Amino acid sequence: MKIWSFCVSSALVVSGMAAEHPGKAVVEWVSAGESWQAGGVVRTAIRMKIDEGWHTYWSNPGEGGMKLSVKWTLPEGWTAGDVMHPVPMHIMTGDLPGFGYEGEVVFPVELKAPATGGGEVTLVADVSWLACDEASCVPGREKLELVLAEGEAKDGPGAVVISEAMKRVPVVVEGVDLKVREVEGGMELRLGVADGVLIDPSKAETFPETPRVVDAATLIRWEKSGDGWLAVVPKNEYAEGAVEELTLVLAGQRGVPISVSWKAE
Amino acid sequence: MKSLTLSTIAGVIALAGVLSAKEIGQAAPDFSAKNVKGEEVSLSGLKGKVVVLEWVNFDCPFVKKHYASGNLPKLQESSTGKDVVWLTISSAAEGKPAYMEPAKLAERAEKEGNKASHVLVDGTSVVGKAYDAKVTPHLYIINKEGVLVYNGAIDSKPTTDAADVETADKLFVNALEAVLAGKEVPNAKNQPYGCGVKY
Numbered sequence: 001m002k003i004w005s006f007c008v009s010s011a012l013v014v015s016g017m018a019a020e021h022p023g024k025a026v027v028e029w030v031s032a033g034e035s036w037q038a039g040g041v042v043r044t045a046i047r048m049k050i051d052e053g054w055h056t057y058w059s060n061p062g063e064g065g066m067k068l069s070v071k072w073t074l075p076e077g078w079t080a081g082d083v084m085h086p087v088p089m090h091i092m093t094g095d096l097p098g099f100g101y102e103g104e105v106v107f108p109v110e111l112k113a114p115a116t117g118g119g120e121v122t123l124v125a126d127v128s129w130l131a132c133d134e135a136s137c138v139p140g141r142e143k144l145e146l147v148l149a150e151g152e153a154k155d156g157p158g159a160v161v162i163s164e165a166m167k168r169v170p171v172v173v174e175g176v177d178l179k180v181r182e183v184e185g186g187m188e189l190r191l192g193v194a195d196g197v198l199i200d201p202s203k204a205e206t207f208p209e210t211p212r213v214v215d216a217a218t219l220i221r222w223e224k225s226g227d228g229w230l231a232v233v234p235k236n237e238y239a240e241g242a243v244e245e246l247t248l249v250l251a252g253q254r255g256v257p258i259s260v261s262w263k264a265e
Numbered sequence: 266m267k268s269l270t271l272s273t274i275a276g277v278i279a280l281a282g283v284l285s286a287k288e289i290g291q292a293a294p295d296f297s298a299k300n301v302k303g304e305e306v307s308l309s310g311l312k313g314k315v316v317v318l319e320w321v322n323f324d325c326p327f328v329k330k331h332y333a334s335g336n337l338p339k340l341q342e343s344s345t346g347k348d349v350v351w352l353t354i355s356s357a358a359e360g361k362p363a364y365m366e367p368a369k370l371a372e373r374a375e376k377e378g379n380k381a382s383h384v385l386v387d388g389t390s391v392v393g394k395a396y397d398a399k400v401t402p403h404l405y406i407i408n409k410e411g412v413l414v415y416n417g418a419i420d421s422k423p424t425t426d427a428a429d430v431e432t433a434d435k436l437f438v439n440a441l442e443a444v445l446a447g448k449e450v451p452n453a454k455n456q457p458y459g460c461g462v463k464y
Contacts, residue, residue, distance in 0.1 A: 064400050064461050066423055094461035096399065128426060130326070135362055137460045139326040139425035212456055238456035 023140020024054040024131035030106075032159040035151035039115045042148065045108040045162045046070065046083065046127060048101075054131045054138075055100045058088035060209050062098025062216035064137075066130035068107060073124035077114025080125075084108045086168035087251040088207055090219070093132045097217035099207055106165035118150040170209075170249045170259035173197060178262040180246050183232065187214070187243060191222060191229040191260070198255030201229045209247040209259070212238045220248070287396050289453045293405070293413040294395040298354070300383040301371035306352065308407070315444055317344060317351045318405040319381070320398040322363050323373050325460035326425040328401050332377040334427035337402070337419075340438065341380035347445060353381040356393025356462050363463040364388060390464045400459030404437045406444055414450045415440040423458030 025048050032043035050056055057065040072080045084107060088099040111123065123146045131138050175194030180187055191201055201222035208214035215234040222229040235243070244264045251257040287294060297307035308316065319337070322328055331337040341351050355370055357363035365373060367386045374384045387393055396405060406415035420433035436452055443450045
């Protein structure tokens with residue numbers, strides 16, 4: 001059985017060499033199954049294969065860069081959830097520090113079907129991204145289509161792609177909390193991790209998901225402090241006024257990546 | 266405007282020695298650079314005029330967005346019509362692929378519809394580094410007194426889609442209008458978006 005996905009890329013594959021694509025990446029829209037039911041949810045994902053030597057960006061792209069954007073054209077009553085971003089990596093675009101992806105990246109997104117109705121439906125995702133290498137940046141854009149028949153939900157091969165991708169999407173975990181305080185020269189981040197939570201902050205990679213709060217070049221390092229963990233980081237040069245909120249992503253060697261948020265009271 | 270707390274005042278004093286004068290409210294760093302015709306243009310020679318600095322790389326998709334849509338050429342035309350001096354600057358270092366010889370840069374600027382007062386070739390990146398220009402496009406405004414009053418983005422939508430120009434908050438335009446009206450500049454420093462300057 002073929003993988004249930006549609007790709008309307010006009011890219012040509014040159015035989016015998018790695019294909020270079022106009023947007024320096026190929027995107028496709030993967031669906032867990034081939035069908036939908038009234039009132040149900042269809043699990044899908046935007047899968048992006050990035051040309052070697054190029055990178056694309058996280059939801060907080062850092063300095064420069066651009067996050068993935070999707071403009072939906074959906075049948076009446078359908079809604080799309082947030083495009084979920086997996087854990088990124090630190091990347092440099094020339095002199096500019098940021099966060100993004102190389103190789104293959106899968107962005108899960110859930111579509112909610114209307115409570116009533118039926119028949120075959122066609123959904124459209126107009127996807128835009130920016131790919132950069134050391135020297136230049138190239139915009140990419142593809143209009144992707146997903147056709148779903150009415151019927152009982154049944155997982156196809158796409159379901160595996162999505163389930164695997166979900167393992168890299170940060171989740172909010174009970175027992176992890178964050179406090180932020182501005183101090184001379186930056187911000188003091190305090191992380192509380194309850195017993196039984198599978199993460200060791202001293203070995204985790206930490207990324208600031210909220211843009212323009214933490215300086216994008218900073219490697220956030222946690223040190224044990226009392227019952228919790230402490231990191232002092234420089235404030236982003238473009239932070240406007242007092243810091244009001246911050247979401248961090250922690251990716252450790254064990255367990256799922258964790259998302260933890262703080263809001264000023 | 267932000268209120269200064271004691272600690273930030275202390276911080277400013279401590280940092281004063283290392284700060285270059287590229288901060289909002291301070292004298293804009295003077296510079297002298299050749300335009301694409303080989304003429305020397307210096308900031309000190311433009312005292313008494315409002316000066317706009319626009320960092321450019323015509324191959325950057327964010328720059329293309331604002332030239333292909335006609336947004337930057339229109340802004341350049343309307344601003345210079347109001348006695349503003351508009352300097353379009355390429356700080357790509359000589360030897361980098363993004364660097365263009367003056368004649369080639371002139372040709373490209375004309376092709377893109379550039380209507381700046383001057384297009385400057387900063388092949389040694391001295392001007393770009395003095396202002397800490399980060400991306401293209403990155404915009405600065407210097408008032409008639411030679412004080413830096415804006416450092417930031419052209420608008421609020423960090424995308425490459427020309428259709429977003431219409432709906433974005435016009436951060437730079439609002440700032441320039443405030444400067445010309447003698448009013449305080451809103452959002453005087455904000456994060457510019459674009460491609461990194463190729464130093």
